[in-house]
Amino acid sequence: MAFSRHLSHLSALALLALAASGLNGCTRKSESATRIAVIGDTAAPWHDPWTPAARATTAGRLLADSLGEGLVAFDAEGKVVPGLADRWIVADDGQSYIFRLRGAAWADGGQMNTESVRQGLRAAIAAQKDKPLSAALSAIEDIRAMTGRVIEIRLSRPMPQFLPLLALPELALPPRQHLAGPMALKAEGADALLTALPPEKRGLPSVEDWGRTARPLYLSVMPAAQAIAAFNAGKLDVVLGGSFTDLPPVGHGPLSGGPLGKGGLKLDPVVGLFGLVVENEDGLLAHAANREALSMAIDRASLTTQIGVPGWQGTTRLIAPGSEADTGMVIERWADMDLEGRRTLASQRIAQWARVSGQGAHLRIALPSGAGGDALAVLLQSSFAAIGVSVQRVDLRAPADLRLIDEVNGEPSPDWFLQRFGCALHPHACSPAADGLTHQALEAPDPASAKPLFAQAERALLNENVFLPLGAPVRWSLVSGESQGFALNRWGLHSLLPMAIRAR
Structure with missing residues (x-):
């Protein structure tokens, strides 16, 4: 062959450079x-x-x-x-x-x-x-x-x-x-x-x-605020590596709609995982129903407003909705309940657990530093307080009960999302059933046969609530x-x- x-x-690259040579005259810069x-x-x-x-x-x-x-x-x-x-x-x-x-x-x-x-x-x-x-x-x-x-x-x-x-x-x-x-x-x-x-x-x-x-x-390495200021002052040509956690508040940075937001800001069309992964399976988080209560309580609509990225939407799904990896066979969770209804049910579960266990409902959440991370901490503290759970924010590298995952998946396949929470990586909080279905899907003779198996695997993992989705990553x-x-x-x-x- x-x-x-x-x-x-x-x-x-050289050919592209030569092709572009007639488009723009060289400036001193x-x-x-x-x-x-x-x-x-x-x-x-x-x-x-x-x-x-x-x-x-x-x-x-x-x-x-x-x-x-x-x-x-x-x-x-x-x-x-x-x-x-x-x-x-x-x-x-x-x-x-x-x-x-x-x-x-x-x-x-x-x-x-x-x-x-x-x-x-x-x-x-x-x-x-x-x-x-x-x-x-x-x-x-x-x-x-x-x-x-x-x-x-x-x-x-x-x-x-x-x-x-x-x-x-x-x-x-x-x-x-x-x-x-x-x-x-x-x-x-x-x-x-x-x-x-x-x-x-x-x-x-x-x-x-x-x-x-x-x-x-x-090449330099610097905090987001310093990099944005240097770019605005004409001291930098390019700033790379921006994510949600680096975003300034809406109206105060690159998404403000000013000259920088209209011309210099570039948003990559990424999909992936952005949410909280369960790391401590003891106490409050030992039960899938309690983990679901936490996910139900999150105010994703407010998060969408806070992020301010055009077209960004929160999700309760594991596999990115509308992406090439999406089977189209799984819908958003709790679609028939508003936020108030979800929080009412969630607070009942948390209160019952507290009565039976005799423990207080308290969580450590590991989040990165930065303006976006600060805003997310406030939103999560407010969301979980509404159902009777107090939150302590800890460093992203510190021991925690929940930890932010912010990962891009350039590979448009459902197994990437599913295997990210497989029992090989998360042996104590996973779904053996989802692992088995994912394996069957990967061994399926054609995509049509694999699709319903991937959908069943996603539902099984969602039912375990080992990951609390927030939305899509931002780059x-x-x-x-x-x-x-x-x-x-x-x-x-x-x-x-x-x-x-x-x-x-």
Whole structure:
């Protein structure tokens, strides 16, 4: 079977740059370095970006994507493009992915070989154990280093979205595998200077006049309020990594409808999970009926107003309503009850539990810092107080009874949502029935047979109330009109390499 051929990531970007060259004349600003801030409250990971703590941050994921490299990568629009592999085929009814590595050398001068790539992939996969990606990665049955520059990944079942999974920064091979990634980093105090490596150093065809094609990026990490102020003052070209927890109050920030909100604000079309996961299954949360009472009490309509994002709606569903993953066979919960009615029933349950147990109804909720997190804390405290439950807000990393989950799912498949709360990750608060139905759906012979099984699995998990849904995640950026290489995408990921390629 012949390999399907793809343009290299860099070559595709170079073509786009040349195509855009006649659209806009270069200004002085476009000739200078692009200044980018990544929203974060922790120290910049410039000096050791490959530690688990660093890779868990937005800045760390961007660096993994920029300094390391996987078999495939994402372009600015979130489409899969070549990485270490310049071509591939899918065989055996979607259970065999065969990649041919490009003819590149490692950073130490040694020739790239399939065994070193195999070892790097296995290490990257092992690092995801007990993390959200582990369920999807469990479908990888074997990684085989074959002859020449060919490597095969065998799956236990077909995964139509397997290539995007491989393109995630979590599966990028780090420099300790002697990999020369697409960019180089130099720490400069609190900032980092990132430059795109010449193509020939990556085993790719050279690009004429590379010095004018590439543009340097200055990267900083700063809190959201500081980044927004710097962007408004013209000191930054791009702000990345915005989420719900970073949103200022409506009328005071990028969603206020002012010049920034109309032009600079970019909202990615993401779906995923945004809600509270049960972490302590003792006491009040030991009973599914009590967990349901908490979910019934949440004022999602007020949350919609607080977020202020056009089109954002709260949900009581697990799988994102209206998304490609939605089966269309599960409806919103408690649709026949208004908020007052839901809270009346919920408060009766909580009061009965308190009488029987002799305990007070009290919860610790772990939420991130930031204006959005502050607003969510107030809303949850008010919602739960209405049914007789007091709330203590704790740090996102502290022990808690409920913890906020804010995760994007770029893979439009129901099993991602369902396996996120499978018994493998949540053994004490899960639904074995939902796990079984999900497994049956994944083994189904066709999508039509799988759909009702996925719907039954979602209902089973909703009945357990191990997750209290709030709505969709929010991912936003700020981008000046002269910036290049930025595009909205369903992953909420914005690779730095496209921003380092100048239109001529």
